[in-house]
Amino acid sequence: MERKNKNIILFPRVKERLVEEGMEALQAKRYDEALHFFHEAEQLGENSFHVALSIAVCHCELGDFLEAERRLRMLLQEHRDDIELLQMYVSILMQMQRYEQAEMVIRDALHRRHLSPSMREQLLRLLHFNQKMSKTALPLAEQDSIQQLFESDDITEHMKVIKQLENEDIAPVLSILKQYLMNESKNPITKTMILRLLTLKNVTDVVTIEKFGERMEAIPANLNEQAQTAFALHVLRQLENTLASENPSLYEVAVDIWLRYTYILYPFSPKPATCEDWIAALHFIACQFQGIPAALEKIARMYHVHAENMDFLCKKLYEVEKFSYF
Incomplete structure (x- = not known):
């Protein structure tokens, strides 16, 4: 039986393309996507300082400070004279409120490095700020x-x-x-x-x-919360015009659903839809909540909107309803 070759043959410049894609995603602030590309490149043997630092930056931007700190610490062990790397590492420690460790790192750098006057001044300012933050920290x-x-x-x-x-x-x-x-x-x-x-x-x-x-x-x-919620207020005014006098209890339910939805969504704005689309969707869901028989297509015709648009918005509203009332 012929032995199969288990060696994996890679296409040319795979690592390079992964790094390029990662850098493009990083510059566009798509940090999850960038991290995926960099990890793929890393698994294929890419071990450059540039990629390692980019991975640490992605973890930091995604709020994973523990992993960012670990990777920056490892890089600093190999590049002890890189002042920018040192400053980034100290900043991460301060983000994690590990002020004593940050102070030790800064003092060690001040003692063992040949620094320019401007760089020494930067580190001293960073040390002073770290000590100030340490005093105001909660227990x-x-x-x-x-x-x-x-x-x-x-x-x-x-x-x-x-x-x-x-x-x-x-x-x-x-x-x-x-x-x-x-x-x-x-x-x-x-x-x-x-x-x-x-x-x-x-x-x-x-x-x-x-x-x-x-x-x-x-x-x-x-x-500016008022500006952010201008569209939401417009929908409320139109809801009042169309439902308040016709069915006050249904109107109250629709308002409650809409206020809850826009509160949870903030600071994002409800989209994409016209005011009429949202009113139709709110009318339909309010009927559902009150046990009133209602056909989605019929309500869509009442407001002169497409049923497909209504259905899409109803799903968005239902998605929020799974969260607790407040």
Whole structure:
């Protein structure tokens, strides 16, 4: 029996193409996609500093600070004189609120490196900032309790913690709140509450919010909730014109569904659809909730919209309804 050749023959420049695709995705801020390409290249033997650093950056942007810290630490062991790498590593440690470790790394660099005056000044400023943050940090036990709380699914408990943070300095837990916002598996209701908290606290950092497969970067201090919800308010006014007098109880149910949907969706806007499409979908689902017999096609004709569009929006509304009422 002829022995089969188990060697895998790769197409030319496979690694190079994977790295190119990874860099293109990274520059477009598609970090999950970039990470996939870089990992594929890594498995094929790509071990360049550039790719290793890019993988660490992807983990950092995705909120996986533990893996980012591990990879940056390994890179720093091989490239001890790379100041930019050192600064990135210290920044990650500070994001994780590991201030003592960050201080040790900075002091070690100041003692053993031949630094230019400007670089030494940068490190000293970073050391001063790290020491300042360390003084304002919450006790470790309190940080852990907030982290553990957000790992639960109890919205009521989430509300209590966020309400408590309204009267406290949130700087020590800002990195935890940022991680929550960008984690696709976390509850979108809590994300809305956190984002409103950051707006209230006038946070000027760029944060990444992920909800229902969509991702957005925003500066909380610059968010204008009234502008963000202008379309939602327009739908409410049209709902009142069409349903309030005809069937007040049905109108109240439709309003409740819509307010819940737009609250959970914030800061994203309801899309893609016209005002009439949404009103028709809300009318149909309100009927479903109240046990009123209703045909989707008939309601579509009432509002002069396509039934297919209505059905698509109904699915979006039902998707949100699986979350707890609040």
